[in-house]
Amino acid sequence: MRMTVIGTGYLGATHAACMAELGHEVLGVDVDEAKIEALKNGRVPFYEPGLPEVLERNLEAGRLDFTTDYERVAEFANVHFIGVGTPQQRGSYAADTRYVEAVIEDLVPKLEGNHIIFGKSTVPVGTAAALQERADELAAEAGNKASVEIAWNPEFLREGYAVKDTIEPDRIVVGVRGKDTNAEQAAREVYAQALENETPFIVTDLQTAELVKVSANAFLATKISFINAVSEVCEIVGADVTQLADAIGYDDRIGRKFLGAGLGFGGGCLPKDIRAFMARAGEVGADQALTFLREVDAINMRRRQRIVDLSREMLGSLIGKRITVLGAAFKPNSDDVRDSPALAVAGQLSLAGASVRIFDPQAMENAKKVFPTLDYATSLDDALRGAELVILATEWAEFKELDPKHAAELVAEQRIIDGRNVLPVDAWQSAGWEIRALGRSL
Structure with a gap:
């Protein structure tokens, strides 16, 4: 098939490259000329394992191209995907949908013939219906040269695994406006390879499709905050939250995934999505339905402060202390620092008077844009050298596999906080380290 993908950020660029990988043209x-130029030259403007190879392969094969010209987009295909951002509104919990709306405003007046626009962006419920109404208005104003159908096809990408999640999705959800629709058949053609592999294909109404992604994220956030709430109790009574999580995780109604107690969640999706979900529930009159998500959010934010408090407990005072924070990205295998717990902790420690040094394998440049005044190490050894306290804040493999004896030769004091509960405690203690972790009595 021929298709366009509007928006070439993390979601859009990944979707475009992977659709080409599946054989589509x-x-x-994007309106960002620098981003388009980079992509046309095979450069991915963010870190995602495997994506550069997919991009280069399909550019060379001639199945993939990029442009800033909406006229070319209108002529190129009759199937379009929206992959622009929906950030949190300034001063509000609500999602900012202006970029999604701008796609409809810019594209629809240029269209002729029958077109299907699949939304992939995470939006408040009711957005698709409003976009359909506006698309119909714009088509009429342009002389009814085009018939435009809005459908919703939410994404379920995990940063670090986005290529696999796009090419081999665990489910496909398509929301359509009614029985008189061409969107379902178009989606079946787009995802033909996945359907041949018996990937679940769920066709529903627009509102349900819009709610699927935010509901999934709200559930995952709740599960993470649940175990972190329990870890607060564990710390007080002397229990071990990692053993507790293992024990309850054997119950197949619960499962072990997302029961990793620690510094909490961040990134560009979970925090903003649960807040937008709460805001939209209030707007539609379901004010009480999602109030528990406020506590989910609050528990998550408390984990960051707990690391700062734990640092103060270990050091006595933070003023002038040399602290190394290992990690800046919100999760490993990513350079995304949006709402990053690691970077938030580093910033809070610095504001409290500590001398903070950061190292991350991929997120250094993005971190510098957020906190340009912090000290950024050139390597892991450079980060450890002279530290009076080390905080593991992002569970990169090289941090989890760090040799405690080698690290001991570099630091000034052998103190470490395992903010992700991923280090072999016995090995670190045997090497002479004072080690603390969230939810454990060590």
Whole structure:
């Protein structure tokens, strides 16, 4: 098939490249000329394992191209995907949908013939219906040269695994406006390979499709905050939250995934999505339905402060103390520092008077844009050298596998906080380290 992908950020660029990998002819579009130029030259403007190879392979094969020209987009295909951002509104919990709305405003007046626009962006419920109404208005104003159908096809990408999640999805959800629709058949053609592999294909109404992604994220956030709430109790009574999580995780109604107690969640999705979900529930009159998500959010934010408090307990005072924070990205295998717990902790420690040094394998440049005044190490050894306290804040493999004896030769004091509960405690203690962790009595 021929298709366009509008928006070439993390979601859009990944979707465009992977659709081309599946054999489709794809044109990506964005208003950011620098981003488009980078992509046309095979450079991915963010870190995602495996994506550069997919991008280069399909550019060379001629199945993939990028542009800033909406006229070219309108002529190129009759199937379009929206992959622009929906950030949190300034001063509000609500999602900012202006970029999604701008796609409809810019594209629809240029269209002729029958077109299907699949939304992939995470939006408040009711957005698709409003976009359909506006698309119909714009088509009429342009002389009814085009018939435009809005459908919703939410994404379920995990940063670090986005290529696999796009090419081999665990489910496909398509929301359509009614029985008189061409969107379902178009989606079946787009995802033909996945359907041949018996991937679940769920066709529903627009509102349900819009709610699927935010509901999934709200559930995952709740599960993470649940175990972190329990870890607060564990710390007080002297229990071990990691053993507790193992024990309850054997119950197949619960499962062990997302029961990793520690510094909590961050990134560009979970925090903003649960807040937007709460805001939209209030707008539609379900004010009480999601109030528990406020506590989910609050528990998550308390984990960051707990690391700062634990640092103060270990050091006595933070003023002038040399602290190394291992990690800046919100999760490993990513350079995304949006709402990063690691970077938030580093910033709070610095504001409290500590001398903070950061190292991350991929997120250093993005971190510098957020906190340019912090000290950034050139290597892991450089980060450890002279530290009076080390905090493991992002569970990169090289941090989890760090040799405690080698690290001991570099630091000034052998103190470490395992903010992700991923280090072999016995090995670190045997090497002479004072080690603390969230939810454990060590």
